Amino acid sequence: MTLKRAAAITGIGEMKPTRSPDGKSTLGIWTDVARHAVLDAGLSIADIDGLLIGQPITEQAQMWPSILGEYLGVHPRYGNVVDLGGASAAGMVWRAAAAIESGLANAVLCVTGEASDVETFYAPRARRSAQQLPYREFEVPYGPMGVNSGYALIAARHMYEYGTTSRQLAKIAVDQRTNACANPDALFYGKPLTVDDVLASPLVVDPLHLLEIVRPCTGGAALVVVSPQLARESSNPPVWLLGAGESSRGMMLSQMDSITTSPITEAAPKAFAMAGVSHKDIDLISVYDCYTITVLVTLEDAGFCAKGKGGPFVEEHDFTWQGDMPLNTHGGQLSFGQPGLAGGMSHLTEAVRQLQHRASERQVADCEVAFVNGNGGIMSEQVSLVLGIE
Amino acid sequence: MSDIITRYAKPLPEPSAVSAPFWEGLNAGELRLQRCATCSRYVFYPRSVCPHCLSDRLEWQTASGRGRLYSYTIVRRAMNPAFAADVPYVFAIVELKEGPRVTTNLINCAPEYARVDMPVKAAYDSVTSEIALLKFEPE
Numbered sequence: 001m002t003l004k005r006a007a008a009i010t011g012i013g014e015m016k017p018t019r020s021p022d023g024k025s026t027l028g029i030w031t032d033v034a035r036h037a038v039l040d041a042g043l044s045i046a047d048i049d050g051l052l053i054g055q056p057i058t059e060q061a062q063m064w065p066s067i068l069g070e071y072l073g074v075h076p077r078y079g080n081v082v083d084l085g086g087a088s089a090a091g092m093v094w095r096a097a098a099a100i101e102s103g104l105a106n107a108v109l110c111v112t113g114e115a116s117d118v119e120t121f122y123a124p125r126a127r128r129s130a131q132q133l134p135y136r137e138f139e140v141p142y143g144p145m146g147v148n149s150g151y152a153l154i155a156a157r158h159m160y161e162y163g164t165t166s167r168q169l170a171k172i173a174v175d176q177r178t179n180a181c182a183n184p185d186a187l188f189y190g191k192p193l194t195v196d197d198v199l200a201s202p203l204v205v206d207p208l209h210l211l212e213i214v215r216p217c218t219g220g221a222a223l224v225v226v227s228p229q230l231a232r233e234s235s236n237p238p239v240w241l242l243g244a245g246e247s248s249r250g251m252m253l254s255q256m257d258s259i260t261t262s263p264i265t266e267a268a269p270k271a272f273a274m275a276g277v278s279h280k281d282i283d284l285i286s287v288y289d290c291y292t293i294t295v296l297v298t299l300e301d302a303g304f305c306a307k308g309k310g311g312p313f314v315e316e317h318d319f320t321w322q323g324d325m326p327l328n329t330h331g332g333q334l335s336f337g338q339p340g341l342a343g344g345m346s347h348l349t350e351a352v353r354q355l356q357h358r359a360s361e362r363q364v365a366d367c368e369v370a371f372v373n374g375n376g377g378i379m380s381e382q383v384s385l386v387l388g389i390e
Numbered sequence: 391m392s393d394i395i396t397r398y399a400k401p402l403p404e405p406s407a408v409s410a411p412f413w414e415g416l417n418a419g420e421l422r423l424q425r426c427a428t429c430s431r432y433v434f435y436p437r438s439v440c441p442h443c444l445s446d447r448l449e450w451q452t453a454s455g456r457g458r459l460y461s462y463t464i465v466r467r468a469m470n471p472a473f474a475a476d477v478p479y480v481f482a483i484v485e486l487k488e489g490p491r492v493t494t495n496l497i498n499c500a501p502e503y504a505r506v507d508m509p510v511k512a513a514y515d516s517v518t519s520e521i522a523l524l525k526f527e528p529e
Contacts, residue, residue: 152463160506
């Protein structure tokens with residue numbers, strides 16, 4: 001089965017990230033971005049018959065599709081929580097397309113977002129009933145620093161195996177910050193960075209510095225995935241799903257065959273093959289970047305460069321919106337901010353903006369095909385997508 | 391009053407029926423691993439089925455307690471306040487001689503002396519009267 005052109009994204013809604021909730025609730029944020037996405041798609045709320053939602057990181061509840069559906073006046077014939085961590089948003093797009101392809105739905109609203117800040121995000125979570133989960137028994141007693149320490153373990157091992165340097169990793173953060181300086185919505189807009197700035201920022205979890213680590217914040221994003229018929233009726237240029245691949249590998253790094261190679265090696269080739277495009281066809285790379293090392297491993301595992309050569313590759317290419325290889329032109333989450341799972345959706349909303357040629361001052365010229373990757377957990381859940389316009 | 395001062399405030403494992411032999415081993419100063427009687431591979435963490443072949447014939451064996459530092463990081467800020475007094479400390483993965491990898495801390499070693507691939511040996515850290523954690527120190 002292929003999902004190539006089975007569905008298209010026609011509308012997006014996104015909140016400008018803020019450092020703290022400022023009185024907003026997660027449900028309120030979802031409502032705002034969902035409303036904007038539906039209106040942007042040129043649809044009415046009655047047209048929405050599918051609802052996919054990302055589990056908030058700092059709030060627990062059950063039956064989220066019913067909670068949001070009731071609030072918005074959506075009566076979904078297809079509803080789910082997609083629980084793939086940071087890969088949830090990318091995972092929603094192909095799930096929506098599969099539901100549309102199978103006739104379950106015509107217009108699927110995908111919603112992420114979170115009312116959070118650094119303090120809430122890093123506060124010890126209330127103990128839940130699942131105390132005997134393996135990671136609580138065999139990892140938490142040793143004092144991980146959230147997932148920061150996990151990505152640090154990946155970076156340290158990557159340096160050991162391939163000679164990758166902190167200077168190479170820092171360059172990713174710098175290019176993305178240059179992009180954020182062309183995006184007034186980015187949390188770190190107007191604050192350019194140099195490699196030396198990154199390396200001079202405090203080490204938090206060696207070898208990762210503070211400016212290589214994403215900042216949790218408040219925000220939200222939504223998008224609407226519609227059937228080919230609705231896509232053709234849309235006033236926005238439809239952004240077609242051309243290819244998708246997904247692969248996951250568990251919770252704990254200690255259980256993975258290699259911590260420097262991710263399941264992107266399985267997800268990305270599947271997405272490229274379904275789309276029938278190659279790397280040279282990609283005009284925009286929009287990939288999950290909770291840490292600098294995440295981007296480097298993604299570029300390697302998605303096949304943009306050979307395994308282990310990510311460091312030199314980063315030095316050789318200009319990832320800014322005017323560069324030879326535009327990457328995370330919204331600033332990436334490192335500079336745009338990470339509002340819960342909406343951080344993962346920001347890579348999709350940016351790809352849609354670029355493909356629809358409405359990225360204003362940071363518009364990539366002749367942008368027709370984008371590669372998007374969502375990453376969950378500690379390089380565990382991986383969803384690769386290829387998106388394109390006619 | 392001394393109870394309050396010495397109380398161990400960090401998260402503790404809650405051994406299950408499946409994992410109890412592992413934790414009992416650590417209390418006895420011994421690293422015990424499951425080994426699959428069907429495919430003969432070692433298994434960590436303790437499970438009720440082998441993740442390599444789904445066999446339920448897992449048998450406990452005493453392991454060497456030796457391995458190498460597969461990767462490590464120096465944690466310089468504590469997320470959980472209970473670890474605040476420990477920073478900077480080494481959070482690590484050790485690859486055991488028997489094959490499996492374990493999440494752990496490197497102790498009895500200044501953090502700046504940690505190196506990927508350095509040989510290490512098990513150190514049993516009795517953090518409470520019931521629980522010893524599996525940590526590692528330079529060989």
